Amino acid sequence: MAYRAHTTQLYALVxxxxxxxxxxxxxxxxxxRVWQVSHSDVISSGVAWVGLWRVCFNSHTLVTPAFMFMHCRSMGLTEAFTPPEVAAGQVLMLxxxxxxxxxxxxxxxAVRNIYFGLEKSTPIxxxxxxxxxxxxxxxxxxxxxxxxxxxSVVTNQTISFPPEFMMPAAPESQHVGGGVMVGLVGTVLMILSGIIFCRYRSPERTTVRQQVHLDPPVQAEAASCPGKDNPAFESQEHL
Known part of the structure; x- marks a missing residue:
């Protein structure tokens, strides 16, 4: 049982x-947030991506250094156009x-202490x-x-980007991107890990001792009835 409890905590750590x-x-x-926008000379693919820190889209006319065929503009925490959900994400995610x-x-x-047997010397x-x-x-x-x-995506909220972003005032449609999905999966795993850690209980260690007991009547009978000599064995010794 102790080994199983320790393995559970190791799984929680992973x-x-x-x-x-x-x-x-x-x-x-x-x-x-993935925006579907009208095809134009600037946004070549008709798709723009809105993250917590950048707004990007593929373009054959505007190219950002280090991004091939991609144009990106940064969104700051103190910018007036930055929506509150994005600003909150920048702070809370960090x-x-x-x-x-x-x-x-x-x-x-904690896991190191229980595997090295230090749980008695530390408040595990x-x-x-x-x-x-x-x-x-x-x-x-x-x-x-x-x-x-x-x-914000479900309710189709828009963002008032400044003109230098080359973004439309509103998308034709938008849907949730992979960033939100990856974050939700990570959050669920963190919740499971936290619950397992909080439910930790020190395993009870029991030792099994096997003792052989003779019934008192049997012990008394063995003491009062000593063994008798075998006459046949004694006759064979005299031959």
């Missing part, structure tokens, strides 16, 4: 690390990464609970902007 990695990937992706990193570090510390229960709380807090921080941007 889930937390994968979830944190997916959250970091979602932060850098530009496919949070905080989620920091808190999630601390949670994973705490998970490594408190370490696992703190790790789980940090993982859940990181998941909540990332879940807020993810669901907020998802709601």
């Amino acid at each position: 889930l937390g690390f994968i979830g944190w990695t997916l959250t970091a990937m979602a932060l850098g992706l530009i496919q949070w 905080l989620s990464l920091v808190v999630g990193l601390c949670g994973n570090a705490g998970g490594v510390y 229960r408190l370490a696992f609970f703190t790790t789980g709380a940090l993982c859940l807090l990181a998941a909540v921080m990332s879940l807020i902007p993810l669901l907020w941007n998802l709601s």
Whole structure:
């Protein structure tokens, strides 16, 4: 039972690390909101991608250095046109990464202690609970902007980009991009990891001792009835 409990915590640590990695990937992706726009000379493919930090589209006339056939413009936190869900995502997703990193570090510390038998010398229960709380807090921080941007896409919210962005005032249609989906999967994994860590209980160690007992009547009978000599054996000794 102790080995199984330790293995569960190891699985939770792996889930937390994968979830944190997916959250970091979602932060850098530009496919949070995919805009379908009218085909023009500027937007060659008719598709524009709105992320947390950049707005990009393929173009044969406008090319951003380091992006082949792609034009990108950055969105700052203090820009007047930046929608609140994007600004919240820039702040909360970064905080989620920091808190999630601390949670994973705490998970490594706690799992290391139980596998090396140091749970008696350290407050291992408190370490696992703190790790789980940090993982859940990181998941909540990332879940807020993810669901907020998802709601903006469902309700077809527009963004008033400045003229230098070369973006239309409103898209013909828009749908959720892969960045939101990757972030949601990472958030779910972080939630599962946090719940498992918070539910940790120290395994009970029991030792099985086998003792052989003779019934008291049998012991008394063995003591009162000593063994008798075998006459046939004695006659054979005299031959």
